[in-house]
Amino acid sequence: MQKPLGPAISVKGLTREYVTRNFFGGVARTTSALSGIDFEVANGELFGLIGPNGAGKTTTIKILTTLLTPTGGDARILGLDVRKDLYEIRRRIGIVFGGERGLYNRVSAVDNLRYFSDLYGVDSSVARKRIPELLEVVGLSDRAQEKVEKYSRGMKQRLHIAKALVHDPELIFLDEPTIGLDPGGARDIRNMVRDLKAQGKTILLTTHYMFEAEELCQRIAVISKGKIVALDTPSELKNMVRDISVIELRTFEATMDYVEALRKLPNVVRVVADLDSEQQTIRVQTPLGADLLPKVTAALPAGARIIDRTIKEPTLEDAYLRLVEE
Amino acid sequence: MHELTPGKQTQGRVGRVIQVLRASVFLTSKLFFADPQWLIPNIIAPFIFTLVAFFLFSGQTSGSSFLLYLVLGSGLMGMWGTTIYASANSIGFDRWNGTMESTLAAPIPLSWIALGRVLFNTLQGVLNAVFILVIGLVWFRVGFTLVNPPAFFFASIMTFLSLSAFGLLMTTILLLSRKGGFITNSMEIPVYIATGTMFPVILLPVVYLPFAFMLAPTWGIEAIRLAALPGYVGLPTTYTVDMTIMVAETFAYLALAFFLFKRVEAYAKKMGTLEEY
Numbered sequence: 001m002q003k004p005l006g007p008a009i010s011v012k013g014l015t016r017e018y019v020t021r022n023f024f025g026g027v028a029r030t031t032s033a034l035s036g037i038d039f040e041v042a043n044g045e046l047f048g049l050i051g052p053n054g055a056g057k058t059t060t061i062k063i064l065t066t067l068l069t070p071t072g073g074d075a076r077i078l079g080l081d082v083r084k085d086l087y088e089i090r091r092r093i094g095i096v097f098g099g100e101r102g103l104y105n106r107v108s109a110v111d112n113l114r115y116f117s118d119l120y121g122v123d124s125s126v127a128r129k130r131i132p133e134l135l136e137v138v139g140l141s142d143r144a145q146e147k148v149e150k151y152s153r154g155m156k157q158r159l160h161i162a163k164a165l166v167h168d169p170e171l172i173f174l175d176e177p178t179i180g181l182d183p184g185g186a187r188d189i190r191n192m193v194r195d196l197k198a199q200g201k202t203i204l205l206t207t208h209y210m211f212e213a214e215e216l217c218q219r220i221a222v223i224s225k226g227k228i229v230a231l232d233t234p235s236e237l238k239n240m241v242r243d244i245s246v247i248e249l250r251t252f253e254a255t256m257d258y259v260e261a262l263r264k265l266p267n268v269v270r271v272v273a274d275l276d277s278e279q280q281t282i283r284v285q286t287p288l289g290a291d292l293l294p295k296v297t298a299a300l301p302a303g304a305r306i307i308d309r310t311i312k313e314p315t316l317e318d319a320y321l322r323l324v325e326e
Numbered sequence: 327m328h329e330l331t332p333g334k335q336t337q338g339r340v341g342r343v344i345q346v347l348r349a350s351v352f353l354t355s356k357l358f359f360a361d362p363q364w365l366i367p368n369i370i371a372p373f374i375f376t377l378v379a380f381f382l383f384s385g386q387t388s389g390s391s392f393l394l395y396l397v398l399g400s401g402l403m404g405m406w407g408t409t410i411y412a413s414a415n416s417i418g419f420d421r422w423n424g425t426m427e428s429t430l431a432a433p434i435p436l437s438w439i440a441l442g443r444v445l446f447n448t449l450q451g452v453l454n455a456v457f458i459l460v461i462g463l464v465w466f467r468v469g470f471t472l473v474n475p476p477a478f479f480f481a482s483i484m485t486f487l488s489l490s491a492f493g494l495l496m497t498t499i500l501l502l503s504r505k506g507g508f509i510t511n512s513m514e515i516p517v518y519i520a521t522g523t524m525f526p527v528i529l530l531p532v533v534y535l536p537f538a539f540m541l542a543p544t545w546g547i548e549a550i551r552l553a554a555l556p557g558y559v560g561l562p563t564t565y566t567v568d569m570t571i572m573v574a575e576t577f578a579y580l581a582l583a584f585f586l587f588k589r590v591e592a593y594a595k596k597m598g599t600l601e602e603y
Contacts, residue, residue: 018598062598067430069596090433091335101424104353106360111353118349119432119439121335121342129331137330147360163428168332 006079008171008202009041009064013073016059033059035226036073046193046203048217050210052324056226057206061175064204065095078171091120094164098176102160105149109140109159112148113166120167127166134162138192154185161192171202178212190216210317220316224324234316241314241322244269245289247296249282250308254300258282261299267292270321279307285318346434350442351449354416358450367411367450372404372458379524380466394469395555397462399523401455402485402547406523408451409444409493410514416443417500430591436501437494437587444493448486477553477565485546488572491579492542498586501594521547526560542579545572 013036022028034056041047049057062068063075066086075082077089104112110131117127135141138158148156157177164172174193178186186209193216197203207213213220214234221231230237251258259273262284269285286292290311300306358364379400417440420426429439462468472478499509520538521527527538527548538544549568551558561568 065431067427067595068598069592087433090431095428095431097427102428104357104423104425107353107356111356115349115353116428116432118345119429119434121345121433123335124345126331133330165330167335168330 006076007040008043008045008078009039009047009204010076011037011039011060011064011073012075013038014060014063014070014075015072016056016063016068017071032226034063034070037223037226037228039221039228039231041202041204043202044197044200046197046205046216046218048213048220049204049206049223050208050213050220050320051223055223055324057223058175060223061095061173061204061206065093065173066090091167092170094167094169094172096157096160096164096172096174096177098157098179100153100156103148103156103163106147108145108147109135109151109162110144112159113162116163117166122167130166130168134165137165138162139188152185154181154188157181157185157189158192161189165196169201171204172196174203174205176206176208178207178209186212210315210320214316222320222323229323230319237319237323238314238316241285241319244285244287244314244318246312246314246318247284247286247289247292248310248312249280249284249296249306251280251282251300252278252305252307254280254282254304258299258301258304261301262296265292265295265299270318270325272317272321283318285314342434343438346438347442347445350439351446354443354446357419358446364450367408367454369457371407372400372454373461375404376400376458376461380462394462395551395558396524397459397466397468398550398554399525399547400462401458402521402543402550403518403523404454404458405448405451405486405489406517406521406543407514408454409448409489410496410517411511415500416440416447417497435584435587436591437584440497440501440587441490441494444490444497448490448493451489452486472554473556474553474565478550481546481549481553481565481569484569484572484576485543485550488542488546488576488579491576491583494583495579495586498583498590501587501590517541517543520544522560523547528561539571540575542572542575545569545575 014034015032015036016034018031018033019027020029020031037056037060049060051057059068063070063082064077066082066089069083078092080089082089104115113131113134114127117131118124122130132141132144135144138161140155140158140162143151143155148159151159161177177193178189181189190212193203193205197216205213205217217234219231219233220237221228222237223229230240254273254275256273256275259271259275259282262268262271262282267286267288269287271282271284273282274280284292284296293309296309297306376397379396417426420429430436432439459470463470496513518524520530520534521541521544522530522538527535527544530538545568548560548563549565549572551560552565552568563571
């Protein structure tokens with residue numbers, strides 16, 4: 001299949017509204033999930049779409065994969081119209097849904113792949129060779145005949161990737177492919193994504209993990225409340241928060257009260273805390289850098305300790321938080 | 327990553343449709359036998375059905391012809407019940423299992439995937455009917471002497487296909503709404519009555535007859551009984567007329583089902599309700 005001359009994905013003024021009807025069929029409420037978004041993804045590019053829950057990521061993916069009709073605007077996949085050219089688009093794209101969805105758990109991995117290869121029209125003689133090859137690639141060869149319900153979450157996710165590749169697509173949509181995986185499983189998936197990129201596949205990735213987007217994506221669109229609020233390379237996005245630095249604290253027995261006290265300090269832009277572990281991590285964004293440290297230490301309540309403190313450059317997550325909160 | 331065999335596509339529309347039907351039948355059968363509960367609707371329920379029917383009627387009449395009438399009726403009831411139950415669940419299962427999006431994302435109309443599932447589900451019904459027949463033949467020693475065996479088998483196959491077509495039509499309701507199971511489940515008993523599985527349809531009040539005549543299985547059952555039972559008196563029609571009407575109605579069901587699939591799929595995509603459960 002020859003690659004199109006234009007972009008792999010082209011989105012212009014895309015909108016999607018959901019209408020809730022009342023008992024009598026009248027419109028009770030209209031919710032706007034996408035409010036006229038624009039972006040393009042080049043052939044062979046690994047493009048990220050990040051945003052908080054309900055921002056419009058999944059709606060965008062559903063429209064681009066022809067599972068949902070847009071209410072306005074234009075979206076083209078490999079030069080084809082998402083409203084008119086459904087089957088041609090579906091034949092040329094692969095979709096990886098995150099989580100446990102999308103597999104038949106009571107049958108084996110081979111049965112799943114055989115079924116989907118038939119649905120995607122893969123020639124039977126090709127499928128007979130390609131399915132074992134894919135299982136080898138995703139590291140499931142030795143468990144290929146087992147029922148999927150016995151698989152771990154990571155194994156299921158690897159099978160999802162094999163399923164998305166069974167018909168050799170040009171463009172792959174990865175919707176939160178590492179969600180809920182342990183660090184080892186997530187690393188395996190990220191390595192597979194890198195391999196796919198190296199093969200020249202175009203990839204659109206959505207993720208909640210900023211380090212993952214930063215590590216993998218060439219460009220990232222940040223979506224918030226149905227609008228794209230920034231679109232650039234990871235380094236350019238980080239440049240948006242060059243005016244601040246981050247004090248990263250590792251603390252012992254720090255509570256939410258300490259976090260609130262930090263938020264009230266002058267020149268503190270934002271405080272992000274992970275208080276769930278035995279040792280807490282607190283990130284304080286400030287334009288003052290190390291000059292704020294005495295006040296940060298002074299605010300510490302009795303009984304709590306700072307184990308470690310570091311002044312860091314802002315990360316993509318810092319940029320992301322600023323963008324989605326603006 | 328290893329070098330993979332390029333994903334060459336199957337050529338030709340007919341080849342694609344056969345490939346999808348085969349895949350759908352194959353997967354549905356695997357899922358069916360993977361769940362041990364398949365024994366309940368296919369072996370245990372028909373056994374109870376047949377027992378009740380025999381104890382109700384066998385003391386009141388004599389002659390193997392009536393008993394065969396009973397066995398055929400029970401078999402068709404079982405077949406219909408399994409068809410409608412399983413057809414209603416064929417798409418509902420995907421909603422519940424989280425595979426609706428994956429199925430819909432395939433580059434083939436959903437109607438072909440659903441047809442494969444309904445075909446296997448109707449085949450389950452045949453298994454059910456055969457089991458009832460075996461109970462009748464072995465346990466109750468019903469004589470299985472047919473008036474015209476080739477006509478009987480032909481009518482049985484065509485009735486099987488007409489049930490599949492009706493099942494496909496029912497599936498469209500489930501595609502439209504997750505609450506569609508209520509409608510398809512409520513169809514079970516009225517159709518038992520209207521198609522005359524346990525008594526001649528001519529005994530129904532006149533107001534019900536138009537509904538009965540719109541159901542292809544009504545004509546299929548008539549044709550099967552004419553071909554199986556000596557001296558059977560049912561509707562004032564011949565075997566050929568029954569078969570012709572059944573085939574015509576089956577095609578009408580298929581045409582309507584494919585049309586509705588297209589419309590319902592587009593509507594559900596517009597409303598964003600396809601994968602809701």
